[in-house]
Amino acid sequence: VSEFQIDKIGLKVGLEIHQQLATGKKLFCNCMPIETEEYLTNFSRKLRITKSELGKLDPSAIFEKSKEKTIVYFGNPQSSCLVEQDEEPPHDLDKVAKETTLIISASLHAKIFNEIYVMRKIVIDGSNTSGFQRTMLVSVNGNIEVDGKKLGIQSICLEEDAARLLKDSENVREYSLDRLGIPLVEIATEPVSGKPEEIKKIALTLGRLLRATKRVERGLGSIRQDVNVSVEGGGNVVEVKGVQKLDQLEKVIEYEAKRQHGLLKIKEKVEKINTGIDKTKDVRDVTDIFKECSSKIIQKALTQGSIVKVIKVPGFSKIFGYEPYPGIRLGKQLGELVRFFGLGGIFHSDEDLHGYGIEDSQIENLKQILNMGPSDAFLILAGDEKKMDVIIDSLINRINDSKKGVPAETRAATPSGETVFLRPRPGASRMYPETDIPPITVSHEEIEDAKKKVPRSWEDMVSSLQKQYDLNSQLAIQIFDSEYLDLFENICKDKKIPANFVASILCGTITNLERKMPDAKTLRVTDISEAFNLLKNGNIAKESLEIIFESIMSGKAKSMSDAIKVNALGVLNDNELNKILDEIIESNIMIIKEQGARAIGPLMGLVMKSLRGKVDGQKLNQLLENKIKTKIT
Ligand SMILES: [Zn+2]
Numbered sequence: 001v002s003e004f005q006i007d008k009i010g011l012k013v014g015l016e017i018h019q020q021l022a023t024g025k026k027l028f029c030n031c032m033p034i035e036t037e038e039y040l041t042n043f044s045r046k047l048r049i050t051k052s053e054l055g056k057l058d059p060s061a062i063f064e065k066s067k068e069k070t071i072v073y074f075g076n077p078q079s080s081c082l083v084e085q086d087e088e089p090p091h092d093l094d095k096v097a098k099e100t101t102l103i104i105s106a107s108l109h110a111k112i113f114n115e116i117y118v119m120r121k122i123v124i125d126g127s128n129t130s131g132f133q134r135t136m137l138v139s140v141n142g143n144i145e146v147d148g149k150k151l152g153i154q155s156i157c158l159e160e161d162a163a164r165l166l167k168d169s170e171n172v173r174e175y176s177l178d179r180l181g182i183p184l185v186e187i188a189t190e191p192v193s194g195k196p197e198e199i200k201k202i203a204l205t206l207g208r209l210l211r212a213t214k215r216v217e218r219g220l221g222s223i224r225q226d227v228n229v230s231v232e233g234g235g236n237v238v239e240v241k242g243v244q245k246l247d248q249l250e251k252v253i254e255y256e257a258k259r260q261h262g263l264l265k266i267k268e269k270v271e272k273i274n275t276g277i278d279k280t281k282d283v284r285d286v287t288d289i290f291k292e293c294s295s296k297i298i299q300k301a302l303t304q305g306s307i308v309k310v311i312k313v314p315g316f317s318k319i320f321g322y323e324p325y326p327g328i329r330l331g332k333q334l335g336e337l338v339r340f341f342g343l344g345g346i347f348h349s350d351e352d353l354h355g356y357g358i359e360d361s362q363i364e365n366l367k368q369i370l371n372m373g374p375s376d377a378f379l380i381l382a383g384d385e386k387k388m389d390v391i392i393d394s395l396i397n398r399i400n401d402s403k404k405g406v407p408a409e410t411r412a413a414t415p416s417g418e419t420v421f422l423r424p425r426p427g428a429s430r431m432y433p434e435t436d437i438p439p440i441t442v443s444h445e446e447i448e449d450a451k452k453k454v455p456r457s458w459e460d461m462v463s464s465l466q467k468q469y470d471l472n473s474q475l476a477i478q479i480f481d482s483e484y485l486d487l488f489e490n491i492c493k494d495k496k497i498p499a500n501f502v503a504s505i506l507c508g509t510i511t512n513l514e515r516k517m518p519d520a521k522t523l524r525v526t527d528i529s530e531a532f533n534l535l536k537n538g539n540i541a542k543e544s545l546e547i548i549f550e551s552i553m554s555g556k557a558k559s560m561s562d563a564i565k566v567n568a569l570g571v572l573n574d575n576e577l578n579k580i581l582d583e584i585i586e587s588n589i590m591i592i593k594e595q596g597a598r599a600i601g602p603l604m605g606l607v608m609k610s611l612r613g614k615v616d617g618q619k620l621n622q623l624l625e626n627k628i629k630t631k632i633t
Pocket residue numbers: 026029030031079080081082083084
């Protein structure tokens with residue numbers, strides 16, 4: 001295992017930022033982008049190979065087809081109609097989405113086309129009912145300044161968002177139509193060399209430019225990054241999809257760079273090995289040998305009707321387990337590949353097979369059947385007989401590819417910041433013209449108008465936010481970057497509650513609760529707004545906010561009024577309050593006699609236990625102090 005030096009491997013990263021636009025409607029129909037968990041309709045389709053109208057089959061479509069899945073789509077009439085169901089042609093392009101894309105293009109100094117062509121991009125995972133996504137190239141050759149350096153923007157597209165994945169099991173995949181067709185702007189940067197933290201800065205700067213337009217959606221899932229990563233000598237660019245957070249972006253780039261450089265080190269070891277797997281004699285059905293084995297994984301597969309096959313890989317002894325960097329092994333790559341086809345995993349000869357319940361006699365048996373020498377390796381896999389041939393071909397291809405370096409793949413980002421195999425990278429035959437929509441013209445006036453509407457820089461906006469609400473600079477940036485800027489301005493409009501307090505609840509308290517409860521429900525903006533209204537009217541105390549939010553997020557309360565009831569919140573009148581305080585003082589009079597004025601500490605603790613959230617803490621403290629004084633003198 002050697003030291004990994006990320007700045008010495010010729011790392012190149014291109015970003016593709018996908019940002020939902022806040023137009024309040026879909027791109028090609030009038031449905032609203034409302035996410036709910038209630039679905040009134042559903043229908044299913046078999047995932048089909050989409051033959052492009054150019055007459056060429058996309059290789060990755062065939063690959064996906066071999067998985068044979070049923071796709072079920074769930075819809076709600078508010079958020080989907082016949083357009084989303086692909087039963088009706090698209091309506092006219094939404095004007096606001098078009099205008100917003102022009103403004104974003106102008107903000108990035110990109111050259112806007114006078115005519116926009118709607119294209120169909122083949123989608124093979126079922127995330128689009130029609131089998132394609134509509135996309136329009138709006139402008140090219142822009143730039144943005146990041147830390148004093150100019151960075152090229154290759155293209156800006158306006159496109160439809162995909163359906164939202166609800167569930168994915170071996171044979172069925174479920175999508176919600178609520179997200180399908182939401183307008184999305186895709187910004188692609190030129191590939192840059194730099195450290196992951198510098199790439200993160202680029203993504204942050206672009207995100208802020210987009211937020212400065214005040215025309216984009218905010219919050220988790222409304223902005224997603226795809227990254228194209230390559231290293232010198234790797235031979236291919238790998239596309240990593242679905243990064244949602246900036247900290248995750250940094251980790252994903254680091255992991256992917258390490259994986260690719262690791263694959264190059266594996267290449268160095270294997271390029272001279274003469275593998276030449278001969279499918280007729282190096283692949284054998286060994287189901288009979290494993291009928292009696294004690295491996296739970298294989299036994300489970302056998303009861304499901306699987307067969308077991310073994311592949312001899314000449315000259316590959318100690319290669320599958322070779323680990324140039326921690327966690328980077330060819331064996332792991334092969335495991336990810338078979339998982340794509342729904343297999344649980346793969347065994348290889350560099351592993352401790354005893355640990356999996358495979359015995360020496362069985363291993364010896366395999367070696368004999370395959371006529372194995374000491375330098376050869378083998379792979380064992382169990383699965384559905386129908387799929388086996390495609391899987392074995394893919395494995396052999398992947399092993400042969402290990403001699404070339406980094407295969408062209410599409411990978412998915414994991415929440416922890418690694419990447420896993422998603423599918424082979426699609427070929428170039430993925431786009432063809434949309435025949436249902438004529439070309440869209442962009443007039444000179446529209447372009448001039450967009451230039452006039454270019455927003456101020458985000459730095460400008462943050463500093464005026466800071467001045468207007470007398471915020472500290474940290475909170476001003478946090479509020480600007482958060483999903484709550486509009487809400488914040490609404491709450492603070494009448495200046496009844498200090499802005500710093502509002503900002504710290506929105507950016508601090510709520511974020512902390514989210515961290516504490518990873519499965520928490522998302523707070524609705526209307527709930528937060530209602531809670532602040534109750535506070536303004538004196539119906540609840542400041543301290544109640546956190547309690548209310550916690551019980552809604554944890555699911556203990558279903559609504560605001562429910563949360564107040566569940567927690568017995570609500571302001572006491574002064575008579576009730578005095579009565580409760582007097583009772584507490586009388587039953588703890590000994591503490592006051594012993595400790596005098598210092599009794600405020602323990603008594604305050606007792607009082608807070610029964611009154612937390614009902615009365616302002618400062619007010620309580622004052623009242624209690626006065627009452628204690630009268631008892632001492
Ligand atoms: Zn619709």
